[in-house]
Amino acid sequence: MKILIAEYAGFCFGVKRAIETAYYEIEKNSGRKIYMLGEIIHNPQVISDLSKKGVNIIEEEELDKLTEGDKLIIRSHGVSKKLYDFLAKKGIEVIDVTCPFVKKVQDIVYEHYHKGYSIIIVGDRNHPEVRGVNGWCDDTAYVVNSIEEAHKLPKLEKACAVAQTTLIGRYWEDILEVIKLKVKDLVFFNTICDATQKRQGSAEQLSKKVDVMFVIGGKHSSNTQKLKKICEKNCKNTFHIEDAKELTLEMVKDREIIGITAGASTPDYVIEEVIKKIRFLKGEKEEE
Numbered sequence: 171m172k173i174l175i176a177e178y179a180g181f182c183f184g185v186k187r188a189i190e191t192a193y194y195e196i197e198k199n200s201g202r203k204i205y206m207l208g209e210i211i212h213n214p215q216v217i218s219d220l221s222k223k224g225v226n227i228i229e230e231e232e233l234d235k236l237t238e239g240d241k242l243i244i245r246s247h248g249v250s251k252k253l254y255d256f257l258a259k260k261g262i263e264v265i266d267v268t269c270p271f272v273k274k275v276q277d278i279v280y281e282h283y284h285k286g287y288s289i290i291i292v293g294d295r296n297h298p299e300v301r302g303v304n305g306w307c308d309d310t311a312y313v314v315n316s317i318e319e320a321h322k323l324p325k326l327e328k329a330c331a332v333a334q335t336t337l338i339g340r341y342w343e344d345i346l347e348v349i350k351l352k353v354k355d356l357v358f359f360n361t362i363c364d365a366t367q368k369r370q371g372s373a374e375q376l377s378k379k380v381d382v383m384f385v386i387g388g389k390h391s392s393n394t395q396k397l398k399k400i401c402e403k404n405c406k407n408t409f410h411i412e413d414a415k416e417l418t419l420e421m422v423k424d425r426e427i428i429g430i431t432a433g434a435s436t437p438d439y440v441i442e443e444v445i446k447k448i449r450f451l452k453g454e455k456e457e458e
């Protein structure tokens with residue numbers, strides 16, 4: 171039995187930075203309340219540890235509850251301009267861990283919107299990153315997530331298209347072809363982040379060589395769901411699991427080459443526990 175791990179798997183730079191900042195804030199905090207706006211990462215283990223240490227989740231519609239001096243962590247997905255203004259007015263200390271790659275998308279949108287371009291975001295309209303980016307053009311963006319939706323765009327004079335950072339590269343290219351037919355003067359920026367491209371590329375390569383593929387990550391993690399989609403094209407035995415507890419003998423029985431990849435919010439220790447459990451199920455090692 172062989173276990174192969176994708177060359178790029180697990181925590182990306184943006185998520186690592188967000189988590190380290192959260193723990194740093196806990197350590198240096200002098201009794202002030204710390205909140206995170208939504209889950210800082212889509213990983214239940216990390217979220218539960220943070221809340222044990224006093225960092226509570228707050229949702230956007232509850233922000234009125236915050237009082238002056240409270241601290242609020244803005245996660246790597248980023249937020250709208252309106253929200254920053256609201257927090258400043260309320261005297262909330264913002265710990266901003268918006269990923270620089272997301273910030274770049276917000277800046278492109280803000281700049282082009284103010285130059286008179288319509289904005290097109292290719293991505294999931296319900297994803298917090300996309301909602302945040304849309305907030306940099308006063309929520310006026312056309313958000314398209316499929317070729318069909320792109321066909322429904324109106325004819326536009328002048329538009330700027332950007333991608334959700336975790337979009338599958340091929341989707342961007344296909345959807346962009348349709349957008350080009352709809353816009354007279356189009357500027358476009360492939361804003362899919364490097365970490366996403368590397369994770370998707372290495373997961374795709376690995377899934378071609380294995381008998382079973384495990385994609386580890388939170389069930390709500392958009393980048394993990396996309397890794398699963400990519401892998402199952404090459405390997406029909408692809409499983410999306412959150413942690414080692416979900417592994418069963420059935421999944422690994424009669425499989426000799428086992429592949430593993432993990433979403434950008436998956437800590438290394440979760441990957442290691444999955445490897446240990448596979449070895450245990452295959453009779454190679456005692457479970458600790």
Ligand code: SF4
Binds near residue numbers: 183246335336
């Ligand atoms: S996936 Fe990319 S854009 Fe998203 S947090 Fe990680 S590095 Fe940043």
